[in-house]
Every structure is written in structure tokens, then in C-alpha cells.
Amino acid sequence: MVFNFSExxxxxxxxxxxxxxxxxxxxALTGRLADLGFVPGTDVTVLRRAPFGDPIEVELRGYRICLxxxxxxxxxxxxxxxxxxxxxxxxxxxxxxxxxSPRATPSGEGHVPAKRRx
Amino acid sequence: xxxxxxxxAVRVAEGPxxxxxxxxxNSGKTTLFNALTGSSARVxxxxxxxxxxxxGVLTGSHGGVRILDLPGTYALDGETPDEHVVHEVLHGAxxxxxxxxxxxxxxxxxxxxxxxxxxxxxxxxGRPALVVLTMIDEVKARHGRLDPLALSRHLGVQVVGVxxxxxxxxDVLRGFLDDARNWRVARVPTGxxxxxARFAWVDRVVHEIGADVLAAxxxxxxxxxxxxxxxxxxxxFAAVMVLLFQSIFAWAVPAMDAIDTLFAxxxxxxxxxLPESWLVGLLADGVIAGVGSVVIFLPQIxxxxxxxxxxQDVGYMARAAFVVDRVMGRVGLQGRSFVPLxxxxxxxxxGIMATRTIASPRERLATILxxxxxTCSARLPVYTLLxxxxxxxxxxxxxxxxxxxxxxxxxxxxxxxLTAAKILNSTLLRGRVSVFYMELPPYRWPxxxxxxxxxxxxxxxxxxxxxxxILAASVVLWVLLHVPQAAPIAGATPAETARANLEASVAGRxxxxxxxxxxxxxxxxxxxxxxxxxLAAREVIVSTLAQIYAVSExxxxxxxxxxxxxxxxxxxxxxxxxxxxxLALMVFFVFALQCTSTxxxxxxxxGGWRWPAFAFTSMLLLAWLGSFITYRLARFLA
Numbered sequence: 001m002v003f004n005f006s007e008x009x010x011x012x013x014x015x016x017x018x019x020x021x022x023x024x025x026x027x028a029l030t031g032r033l034a035d036l037g038f039v040p041g042t043d044v045t046v047l048r049r050a051p052f053g054d055p056i057e058v059e060l061r062g063y064r065i066c067l068x069x070x071x072x073x074x075x076x077x078x079x080x081x082x083x084x085x086x087x088x089x090x091x092x093x094x095x096x097x098x099x100x101s102p103r104a105t106p107s108g109e110g111h112v113p114a115k116r117r118x
Numbered sequence: 119x120x121x122x123x124x125x126x127a128v129r130v131a132e133g134p135x136x137x138x139x140x141x142x143x144n145s146g147k148t149t150l151f152n153a154l155t156g157s158s159a160r161v162x163x164x165x166x167x168x169x170x171x172x173x174g175v176l177t178g179s180h181g182g183v184r185i186l187d188l189p190g191t192y193a194l195d196g197e198t199p200d201e202h203v204v205h206e207v208l209h210g211a212x213x214x215x216x217x218x219x220x221x222x223x224x225x226x227x228x229x230x231x232x233x234x235x236x237x238x239x240x241x242x243x244g245r246p247a248l249v250v251l252t253m254i255d256e257v258k259a260r261h262g263r264l265d266p267l268a269l270s271r272h273l274g275v276q277v278v279g280v281x282x283x284x285x286x287x288x289d290v291l292r293g294f295l296d297d298a299r300n301w302r303v304a305r306v307p308t309g310x311x312x313x314x315a316r317f318a319w320v321d322r323v324v325h326e327i328g329a330d331v332l333a334a335x336x337x338x339x340x341x342x343x344x345x346x347x348x349x350x351x352x353x354x355f356a357a358v359m360v361l362l363f364q365s366i367f368a369w370a371v372p373a374m375d376a377i378d379t380l381f382a383x384x385x386x387x388x389x390x391x392l393p394e395s396w397l398v399g400l401l402a403d404g405v406i407a408g409v410g411s412v413v414i415f416l417p418q419i420x421x422x423x424x425x426x427x428x429x430q431d432v433g434y435m436a437r438a439a440f441v442v443d444r445v446m447g448r449v450g451l452q453g454r455s456f457v458p459l460x461x462x463x464x465x466x467x468x469g470i471m472a473t474r475t476i477a478s479p480r481e482r483l484a485t486i487l488x489x490x491x492x493t494c495s496a497r498l499p500v501y502t503l504l505x506x507x508x509x510x511x512x513x514x515x516x517x518x519x520x521x522x523x524x525x526x527x528x529x530x531x532x533x534x535x536l537t538a539a540k541i542l543n544s545t546l547l548r549g550r551v552s553v554f555y556m557e558l559p560p561y562r563w564p565x566x567x568x569x570x571x572x573x574x575x576x577x578x579x580x581x582x583x584x585x586x587x588i589l590a591a592s593v594v595l596w597v598l599l600h601v602p603q604a605a606p607i608a609g610a611t612p613a614e615t616a617r618a619n620l621e622a623s624v625a626g627r628x629x630x631x632x633x634x635x636x637x638x639x640x641x642x643x644x645x646x647x648x649x650x651x652x653l654a655a656r657e658v659i660v661s662t663l664a665q666i667y668a669v670s671e672x673x674x675x676x677x678x679x680x681x682x683x684x685x686x687x688x689x690x691x692x693x694x695x696x697x698x699x700x701l702a703l704m705v706f707f708v709f710a711l712q713c714t715s716t717x718x719x720x721x722x723x724x725g726g727w728r729w730p731a732f733a734f735t736s737m738l739l740l741a742w743l744g745s746f747i748t749y750r751l752a753r754f755l756a
């Protein structure tokens with residue numbers, strides 16, 4: 001039996017500010033959260049909680065939106081192993097490289113050059 | 119076959135082009151609409167629903183291009199009334215609302231990876247369309263890259279970039295709008311079944327035009343670190359709200375006094391120039407005084423709306439709602455309910471108008487229904503009079519008792535409002551659609567032009583109401599208070615004649631008629647007349663009592679104060695007004711919905727008379743109950 005230590009699945013509401021997860025397969029493809037772009041495979045970063053703890057501001061698809069904790073509880077995200085461990089140990093976050101956060105990019109230099117289809 | 123009268127296409131081409139604006143909330147759609155239509159916008163409601171309908175004519179098009187600003191929506195199949203209207207209009211399913219000839223699809227250029235989803239949904243309808251990218255200046259400021267031409271090649275329709283509030287790109291857009299009938303129909307994939315597939319398409323398009331990376335808005339981030347800080351954020355929030363509260367009271371007073379004087383002068387002028395008759399009375403005391411009693415709130419409303427629009431334009435309004443949402447959520451409201459309710463301390467009319475910023479239908483209705491409980495400034499004259507007359511000017515520790523009672527009335531009103539919201543949410547409003555989402559827009563400098571226009575619109579809406587409904591109510595009330603007249607008494611002073619006339623009038627008889635109902639509260643027929651009169655507007659009770667006690671004009675406040683203190687019931691030989699009676703009367707005013715303007719604005723904002731009728735009745739019952747308990751309790755304790 002093989003345990004997969006590299007990924008943990010958690011409700012999005014449990015992420016702390018600064019943590020990022022990827023929406024797990026199985027999230028609804030219709031409804032308001034889906035319309036807002038919360039579809040499987042989307043990276044979501046928790047930015048901050050309101051002073052009294054709720055709502056929560058998150059960033060996804062290069063934009064930000066505030067939702068209540070109760071809404072984010074319904075969304076499962078996978079934390080990438082390296083990130084999750086780094087957070088636990090308190091060491092610097094290891095960039096997973098798959099999709100750089102827009103916030104982490106200091107200028108427009110990091111973007112992928114446009115490709116034209118024939 | 120030649121009997122067919124006209125080809126549909128020919129018939130359509132004769133009228134004005136009708137363009138619908140489609141876009142998500144905060145996409146800059148309304149700013150764009152205002153910039154394109156100038157002052158021609160007409161605001162109304164869709165029949166039978168509370169959704170605002172805004173239509174205007176493209177300035178310079180001489181009526182040739184009509185623009186319909188549809189409510190903001192994240193998708194075209196949503197569940198709220200707003201979203202439902204968008205869907206129905208786009209499918210030509212609203213009676214009397216022709217299907218738009220073309221769609222102007224608005225998308226925020228800084229949130230392309232989300233907003234293109236709605237663009238796709240709109241374009242897939244297969245109608246002639248044009249896409250407007252707003253806030254393109256922010257893309258540049260955040261080191262992003264966006265080529266409208268590249269996007270245009272992907273979508274198959276024209277794409278125009280604008281900065282709505284600065285007017286950048288609007289000339290180009292106007293050129294296209296004149297030619298809307300010749301817009302292309304988009305070439306976008308149809309048959310996309312769900313949001314997953316749609317966002318996959320969006321990601322591909324954004325990636326291919328190279329627009330997918332945008333640096334963070336560092337300026338807004340820095341400000342937010344302070345304004346949304348767990349401690350500093352709350353302090354700033356409290357400070358802004360105190361300032362708002364302070365401004366509508368302290369700063370408005372000189373202007374309100376001036377308006378008061380102006381209307382009194384006008385009434386005197388009418389009395390002095392015209393020969394004495396009932397018409398003069400109607401004009402001076404009915405029409406002029408009635409309208410004046412509403413217009414007096416104009417300074418508060420101007421200051422309030424300037425403040426609210428300023429907070430909105432710089433981007434703080436959403437932050438305030440974000441900070442306070444947890445607290446409001448406890449009673450089933452939303453952060454967006456806070457500022458409208460706070461505005462009700464000035465007047466419930468602008469407060470209820472301000473609930474339009476609440477996107478969720480259930481929370482909006484709850485906020486409207488509890489708004490009249492907040493202590494509005496029309497209650498102040500009543501409280502001031504009764505407190506000055508009956509609450510001893512002693513101190514409880516370092517605090518004056520009179521001030522304490524006043525504070526208690528404010529706290530009581532707010533507590534009742536929040537409790538009522540909680541109860542309504544778990545009973546009557548249970549099961550209504552409730553949505554929650556909130557965006558914190560980037561901080562921006564406000565533009566004076568926009569501010570002036572928005573405040574002007576709000577003030578006009580308020581004055582229009584004063585000019586129609588309030589005017590009608592004032593006239594009706596004046597007639598009730600003056601018809602029929604009593605038989606002339608020989609040797610009576612004018613004040614005594616006025617009193618006799620009042621007692622003989624319909625309102626006077628009503629006061630007597632309701633005496634059995636209000637007797638358990640400690641009120642006699644004179645208070646009854648005051649209550650009947652105050653149904654039009656609360657503060658009217660003061661001037662009505664002045665008439666009942668035959669107080670000569672010009673000294674109504676002090677005169678009434680002394681008269682009610684000295685009034686002895688001939689049957690019992692005891693004072694009519696005592697501290698328990700005064701407290702009961704004040705509690706009555708905390709609960710009762712005695713305000714025709716509030717009822718009228720409620721009807722407008724909830725799309726019918728059902729909810730105002732419910733609010734009026736239930737609040738009247740509560741008022742009776744509250745007064746009864748207060749009266750009995752106070753007598754028991756005294």
C-alpha cells in the first residue's frame with residue numbers, strides 16, 4: 001500500500017493567509033462559485049481575513065474576491081507537498097513552479113510569450 | 119405573397135438602435151454608461167420586480183442610439199432577480215422590452231481571466247456585439263500587456279479599450295456605437311456546457327494573447343495593510359463612521375435652520391399678501407409647511423450622499439462592508455447593510471435608497487424592512503420636547519439623565535432594528551435567495567464631475583418625492599385637521615378659535631375615537647390627534663400639539679412644553695402628562711412607522727405595497743405593545 005505524502009486535501013477555508021491550494025477534482029461545475037472561476041485545477045491563494053475573522057479575501061485567476069468562510073468550506077483544495085511541508089516547518093515557501101502567482105511576479109517579464117496558432 | 123407588409127429587417131432599421139450593456143459587477147459598466155449617456159439616463163424599475171432599469175440616449179446621437187444598462191452579473195443563468203432580468207431581457211422575454219439589437223459587452227481588463235467567461239456567454243448568444251475593455255490604464259500601471267487587436271482576432275468582434283472615468287477611448291467607442299447595426303456576430307465556440315469548459319477556453323485565449331500576467335496592485339495592497347489591519351482597520355472604520363454620523367448632524371444644522379426660516383417666511387408672505395380664507399391656510403400651513411418639513415432634510419441628504427459616493431468612489435465602501443460583515447452576519451444581514459442603516463440616523467428615505475448596493479435580495483429586503491426602526495432626525499424634535507418637559511435635569515454620576523434617556527432611545531431603536539432583522543430572517547424571509555460575494559476595488563482618486571452628478575441624481579430623486587407624495591399627504595392632512603370648522607365663539611382669541619376648530623375637525627374626532635385604544639398607554643384624545651397627524655411625518659406632532667394647546671405662533675416649542683407640563687385632566691384633577699406617559703409616547707415613536715415618505719420609498723424599492731403595508735401594521739402593533747409595557751412598568755416603578 002502506497003501513501004501519497006506529497007499532497008493533502010483540505011477545505012479552502014482552513015488555509016491561512018499566504019497559503020495556496022489547487023481546487024481538487026469534483027468541485028461543482030455550475031453555480032455561483034463555478035461562475036466566479038472556482039473550477040477544478042484553479043489555483044487559489046488566501047490573502048487575508050477581515051478584522052473580525054470573516055469574510056476571507058482570496059485571489060484566483062489574477063483577480064480577488066471576498067467570500068464567507070462557510071462558502072469556502074465547500075471547496076476542497078490540494079496543497080502541494082513541498083508547500084505544505086514548508087509551511088509546517090516555517091521555512092521559506094518553495095515555489096512549485098507550475099504556475100507562478102501573479103503576486104510573486106515583480107514585473108511583466110515573467111509572462112509566457114504569446115503563441116499564435118496557424 | 120406580395121401581401122406581406124414589410125420585411126422585419128426594414129422595420130427594425132427605422133427606429134433607434136437599442137444596445138444593451140452586459141457586464142459583471144464592478145466591471146466599470148455603470149461608469150461607462152454614465153459617460154456615454156450624460157444626463158439623459160432614465161431610472162425606473164422593471165415591471166413587478168425591484169430591479170432597477172436604466173436607459174439613456176447616446177449623447178450626440180440625437181436619439182438614434184439607445185443604451186440599456188443591464189444589472190451587473192457574473193453569469194447569464196443566475197438565480198437573483200437582477201440576474202434573472204438580464205437573462206429575460208437578452209432573450210426578449212420581458213413584456214414591452216424589445217430584444218436588444220446589439221450587445222455592448224463590458225469586461226474589466228485587469229480581471230480578464232474571470233471576466234472573459236461572461237464575455238463568452240454573452241457572445242455565444244449570437245447577436246451583433248462589441249467588447250469594451252475597461253480600466254486599461256491599470257493594466258499598464260501593473261506592468262501587464264494587453265493587445266485589444268489580438269483579442270479581437272480571437273473573438274471575431276471589435277474590441278475597444280477605455281478608461282471610463284477619464285474618458286479615454288470613448289471617442290473611438292462612440293464611433294462604433296453609431297454603427298451598431300453593422301457589428302459582427304462573434305466567432306466563439308458554442309456548445310460549452312459548464313463553467314469548467316468555459317474557463318478552460320478563457321485560459322487558452324488569455325494565454326494566447328499573452329495577457330495572463332499582471333503584477334500586484336502594490337499601492338492598494340499597501341493601503342489595505344493598514345485599512346484592513348485587525349486592529350487599525352477597526353479603528354479606521356469606527357473613525358469614518360463617527361465622522362459620517364457627525365457630519366449629517368453637525369454640518370447640516372445651519373443649512374437646515376436656513377431652510378426652516380425660508381419656508382416660514384414664505385408661509386408668512388402668503389398670509390400677509392392674500393386675503394384670509396381657507397385657501398390661504400391650505401397654502402401656508404398645508405402645502406408650504408408640509409413640503410418644507412421634508413425639504414428641511416435636503417442638507418442632510420446632500421452631505422450624506424456626498425459622503426457615501428465619495429467613500430464609494432475612492433474604494434472604501436467595500437472595505438467598510440468587509441470589516442463589519444461578520445457583525446452584521448450575526449443577525450442575518452451583510453456588511454453592505456451597515457452604511458444604509460447608519461444613514462437612517464439622518465432619514466430612512468436615503469437609507470432605504472442606499473440599500474441598492476446590497477446585491478443579495480434577501481438581505482436587501484431585510485435591511486429595508488428594519489430601516490425605519492433606526493432613530494431618524496424627524497424623531498428628534500419629539501424626543502427633545504418630551505425629555506425637556508418630563509425627564510428631570512439631574513445627573514446620574516457624571517452623566518446627565520436627559521442625555522442618558524436620549525442615548526437610550528437611540529440604542530433601543532438600533533437594538534430593535536437588529537433583533538427584527540434576525541427574526542425576519544428566520545421567519546418570513548427564510549428561503550429567499552441570498553448570495554454573498556464582495557470585491558475590494560483598487561483605491562482611486564475620486565473625480566469631481568462624477569461625484570457632482572451622482573449626488574445631484576440622489577437629491578433630485580428625493581425632491582421629486584417631496585414634490586409629489588409629500589405634497590399630496592400634506593394637503594390631505596391639512597384638510598383632515600381643518601374640516602369641518604367649529605361654530606364661531608364670541609370673544610375667543612385666535613388661538614382658542616384654532617383649538618375649537620381642531621377639536622371639531624375630522625382629525626380631532628379621530629383623536630377622540632381612538633382614545634379607548636390608546637387610553638391603556640396613558641394617552642388622552644389630544645395625544646390621539648397628535649398621533650393621527652404624525653402619521654404623515656413624525657415631527658408634525660409638535661406643531662399639532664401647539665394647535666391643540668392653542669399656543670400662539672412663533673413660540674411653539676417653549677409654549678407646548680409649558681402647556682403639556684401644566685395640562686390637568688378635568689375628570690381626575692391629575693396631570694395629563696407624567697413621566698410614564700412621556701416615556702410611553704417616546705417608545706411609541708421608537709417603534710411606529712409614522713412617515714409617508716418612508717412608506718412611499720419602501721413601496722418603490724420593494725416593488726409594491728405589500729411590504730410597506732406589512733411594515734406599517736406590524737410596527738404599529740409593536741408600538742402599542744412597547745408603549746403599554748413602558749407605561750405600566752414606569753408607573754409600577756415610580
